[in-house]
Amino acid sequence: MQTQEQNQIYDDFLCGNDLPEHVLDPVGFRRVQHFNESPYHRGTVIELGGYGIRDEDETAPDIGPRQSIKHLGGRSSIMRVAREIEFALIGLSQRYFVAEYDDPADESRRVSIVVPRFMTPEEIPGKRGKCRSGVSLFVALKADPKRKLYELSFRGFNVEDAVTVVNRIRKLANSAAAHIMAESGKRVVPHTFLVWARVGIGESRLVGKKEQSPVTPPRLAMPDDINVATVMVSGDDFRKFVDLRKELDEYLATGRYSGLHGQALALPVSEPAPALRSGEIAPAQPISEPAPASDEQVIPGS
């Protein structure tokens, strides 16, 4: 029975982002959370999977209704939730791995760090060690008129589907660049943020031991033959997105996702890591005390 329960927890871990926010790695950007289908979400919009943004302070953009969402472990959050979200893809991280384990100094505390490669449970230096891959998409939500950066992470079994969605958006951006070329004669770089991408969820599939845990992969909710002119961003938005891309490049250059700096993710970081030039070593983040809250890029409630 215990083994079955452990298997279930491990399956949830492998396939899911359905974890309470405090065990997810906090970042400098506000998070859009992807949800797999789960009995925890019965009666909510995301019963069959979807997306959510924590909204305790009622500042989250209106992607859908505000509902109380229960997480694994029993905690609940007030979130804006939707089955589909529309965003401009500003960029994405490389594929990374997240190792989680009980802190040997304080076993009631769970540590979560980015590591440069997959680690087996035996290699992880604490009890209940687990490792899974991840990828983070950095997006500007259409529902947020402030055009801030949000992080949308996918873990485990959903990573490849998320990357396929990215490549579909890249193809759409190429069509947009070809459209601009045909209309104006101007050749433009096919940035992925040339278009608003509508991303929903696909059909759930069962994974894990005995295939009992559903994962609900992301899917581009737009037809292949869509008239690309109808989904292109405005000139003002495009200029903002170029600035966001520069901001993001500086953020990614800190090596947060390379796993080379032992970046601890267990405690909240309220501000984005300082931007460093390529080649510089990121200073160690103080993990005992979260940085003071910034007005702009704070995870509410964290």
Added chain:
Amino acid sequence: MVFHTMNDPFHESIENAVAQTANARTAWLAAWEAYFIASSELERTKVDMITGGYVVGKNAEERSANLDKLVEPQAAGLRDATIAERRARMVLENAEDRLRSLLAIAAVRARS
């Protein structure tokens, strides 16, 4: 040598064939550009997938298969662009064949 007047239907058909060939050449150039861009995009995406660490697998064959799966949207784009380029090239070759035929007939007429 006999020169045909502007009102000569044969002369008109040569002019039409010249115009059709020019149009077909322009269309083929656009299709070739689209093919070239799609081909470059596929290669660029493959490089990004590999350097970003998104391609995983136990061995080279599995990694290759996973890479093909990831870049399927770009591969589909290249397939479409290749077909469009071949069709445009066929239209151009047909137009050139027609123009060559008409010019050959014109040359025979001129000699007679």
